[in-house]
Amino acid sequence: MNVSGSQRATMLDVARLAGVSEKSVSRVVNREPHVSQKLRDKVEAAIAELGYVPDPAARSLAGVRSFTVGLWIDTRGLHYSMKLMEGAYEACRAHGYHLQVENLGSKIDDAAQVARLDNILRTSRLDGVIVTPLFSDNSAVMDFLESQGMPYARVSPFTHYGRAPAVFMDDAAAAGEVADLFVRNGHRFIGLVTGSPRHGAAVARRTGFLERIAIIAPDAVITEAEGNFAFEAGIAAGRQLLDVADRPTAIFATNDDSAAGVMTACAQLGLTVPDDVSICGFDDNLMAKSVWPYLTTVHQPIAELAQQAALLLIDRHADKRQTADVLLPHRLVERDTIRDLRTSEKVCRPAMGDDDA
Amino acid sequence: MNVSGSQRATMLDVARLAGVSEKSVSRVVNREPHVSQKLRDKVEAAIAELGYVPDPAARSLAGVRSFTVGLWIDTRGLHYSMKLMEGAYEACRAHGYHLQVENLGSKIDDAAQVARLDNILRTSRLDGVIVTPLFSDNSAVMDFLESQGMPYARVSPFTHYGRAPAVFMDDAAAAGEVADLFVRNGHRFIGLVTGSPRHGAAVARRTGFLERIAIIAPDAVITEAEGNFAFEAGIAAGRQLLDVADRPTAIFATNDDSAAGVMTACAQLGLTVPDDVSICGFDDNLMAKSVWPYLTTVHQPIAELAQQAALLLIDRHADKRQTADVLLPHRLVERDTIRDLRTSEKVCRPAMGDDDA
DNA sequence: CTGAAAGCGCTTACAG
DNA sequence: CTGAAAGCGCTTACAG
Incomplete structure (x- = not known):
């Protein structure tokens, strides 16, 4: 149906094809409640026919969500960081989110770190941030995030359990x-x-x-x-x-x-x-x-850790429910x-x- | 000036503070020509005072640019891929761009690959794509990109020189x-x-x-x-x-x-x-x-290769000039x-x- | 060289 | 359960 090179379909296109309002399409796309099955079916058919994909820029501009999650990593091992990015990126991509990676470095004191984080938050719009070792145990970082009302998920914390949703292995x-x-x-x-x-x-x-x-x-x-x-x-x-x-x-x-x-x-x-x-x-x-x-050796599921952490932040909006910690399995290889x-x-x-x- | 927690300044805020129109602020931000030095100074002062940063979502929605560049990588060495991402990401971040990484894998034939690329392009808005080994020598990939009118830069090509801007070492x-x-x-x-x-x-x-x-x-x-x-x-x-x-x-x-x-x-x-x-x-x-x-060993500047490739795609818009190939130095360590x-x-x-x- | 108007594609807030 | 209107923060296209 969707000829290569054709214009991308908009929500209005979908609405017209389905014979409903744009708002109804929006409700279906965002899985909002109070939508009749009949209307949902029509809209989903139109979406499929047109190959419609919502424009993240428009969603971001109009709504409160930015469709961007931050990933804060330490300058640790290349492999560890790469796997973290791989996992977080995969979760973001699957849900139409952008990933904004911030390489923090841990050689500065907490006050300087917080000043830097403050600057990052002021110049970006983030729906949440994934905090990874060794920051995931740094209470100055967590205090700051909480003071800003910024949702965050922790990868592999070892202290302060329960302070924010966490993903870890044993x-x-x-x-x-x-x-x-x-x-x-x-x-x-x-x-x-x-x-x-x-x-x-x-x-x-x-x-x-x-x-x-x-x-x-x-x-x-x-x-x-x-x-x-x-x-x-x-x-x-x-x-x-x-x-x-x-x-x-x-x-x-x-x-x-x-x-x-x-x-x-x-x-x-x-x-x-x-x-x-x-x-x-x-x-x-x-x-x-x-x-x-x-x-x-013991296999540590690094990418999965970050992926689940990203999902915690993403689902938070999708399902409006507070998510719980997740423990991921390791494996002796x-x-x-x-x-x-x-x-x-x-x-x-x-x-x-x-x-x- | 910019108290933590305050609302982010908009272009209209800057315009009012500088006593000019929004369009003038836009011209300064985008380095467009035909702007008097006096106006530019006023706008820049207001931008600095408010700590103004343009909203990428709004820019993307209103304009033709998406402020997103794609990075297409093969499933090669983790280290190589990581360095590529690191470099491309750094260039993007410095210019307010998003990076969209696509892990292609090279185990499929050209036709299937192109179908996949077509799907990627149809579901994303990209200002350009960075093509890395071994895709940077794949003419099916290049043919496709050219047929779509999508700008691209090649990292470390070894054939078809001059077909698109390239970054490489000797x-x-x-x-x-x-x-x-x-x-x-x-x-x-x-x-x-x-x-x-x-x-x-x-x-x-x-x-x-x-x-x-x-x-x-x-x-x-x-x-x-x-x-x-x-x-x-x-x-x-x-x-x-x-x-x-x-x-x-x-x-x-x-x-x-x-x-x-x-x-x-x-x-x-x-x-x-x-x-x-x-x-x-x-x-x-x-x-x-x-x-x-x-x-x-010989040091290969992988991150810099990708960074320059990203810059080629970003500057392409900023300076409206066709950019040339860039040769990066290696170093025997x-x-x-x-x-x-x-x-x-x-x-x-x-x-x-x-x-x- | 500078600006007023319209509109990008969505979501919000409000009606019904 | 469904929709019409307004507006997010910019850029485009057009005037002057």
Whole structure:
């Protein structure tokens, strides 16, 4: 019906074709109540026939909504940020929203940060903002948003639960599963590479792991080293943990970047993974398949986290109902860096290349 | 002046404060000609006093411009896509434009692709689109855009030069510099890890390297292996090149992912980098600093490429002038994977610049 | 060089 | 449950 190059249909076109008023078309498009089924059917048929898509600029200008949500991200890992954008963008696109990404950077103090946020809000029209780590635990940022009456959703908060709708995964439970995996494979001498205690996820992963170990293998010996969630610090942590007489048989690095560092430390010390040392990461980011052997790790659904957060903000208007927190599932991805100490076989997928040389 | 929480100023507010018509404010905001300096000064003062920012929705609705540019990307490397978005987004943000990212995927045939693009164009209002690899060399895509009269800019094209404004770097010249680096450090037995010949950059890098070697070291012995621009294929290529009697002393992997693969192959074969084998990559992506030692590579200014492409589309309206192609500089980043065969020292950052013998 | 009028495509506020 | 009128904040097209 819709010949390429033809003018885009307007709401008035739809109204005329359906034989109703523009307001009625508007009601159908916006899923407003009090519309008879008959009228709705006529309008929907006309919309389909004309391939009508509402003009967001007109909707924004006439109404109170801007059809734009903000995504505030820290200058953290490229992969993490990218996945966040991917997810938020997907939700926005599916609902005709624009996404306005703001790269905040966390190297300034709260007062300066708030001044900056104030400027952002003054020069944009936003229906809501998605606040991501480490801002999602920053109460100066939340105070400000609340003072402006700006709706927001939090990605992966670790404090102040309930202050605003949140989307998260259970880092502690996931770390507990890593503990299960280690113990199930016979490991009792264990290394733990931690992240900064300022980082909510780092704390949750460490605590979740330790608490689970205390339950299932109270006899286990655990040594810790700070890996700062970074490759180079991971190398140092790995050397610290491994360059000793009675080294651990397995190391849980609480993110993939530091896990890759630990693997490099192994190579430097002439240790083979997983024959000499088993390693598990956390995140399932790019690094996990950029090391050899491929890293066993916990998959964090970053894009989905941001997508759901965006939906929280979008649905807020569509359904007029307050939305609840959402917990997203994680997944332990068993690749090739864990060895089963009891059967002396490494745990891996069926087909793994030859490992001679 | 602008108290937090106050209403946003409109063009009418500015006009009243300056004592001129709205149309005059519009002329100043849009940098239209035929405006007296006196009027311009008054308007600009009022804009500054009120902190006025034009409403993009209203501009879009009233005018022919949508203040939205499209970014069409392939499902290639996450890092590459992220950098592209980062750059395009920055240009858009600085000019009050929206960015609409479309993840196209290249696994379908041209006809299906064009049908999809047609649908995208019909359901969006775009001022122009940034076309990125591998679409930037796809003539079906370009034909379609031209048939729709849609302005577009190409990122890193390798064919059909001049068909539309383009932004690129000189891959061949950069690869030539890698050849210079190898030869300068005394390497004559050289491995070359290539990418798919379908990929313009892969071809340019290979050719540029080979042609430069032919000039500066015609006696050099070069062996090639296909690395498919990927980590795992890079491992295979590295093993193929290195697991022989007279192995090369240096390998140029034409992208960083395959270079990381070659480094893994070295580890597997018990070879130390750069003592036994020197390695150079290309791209300077995340991998370059996620391997040890850090990879010497060519920095490709991906974000800047996309940023300039966006600017081409934005300025097109602002200045009403046809814009020309832009060539962006690359940079050879000497890190720690090249050894100087003549002095038996590895070349690394501290020693950069003065390596006279 | 400057401005008054009309209108972009929707939603709001109000009637019926 | 449905619709007619006004208006969002700009730009276009036209005058002067």
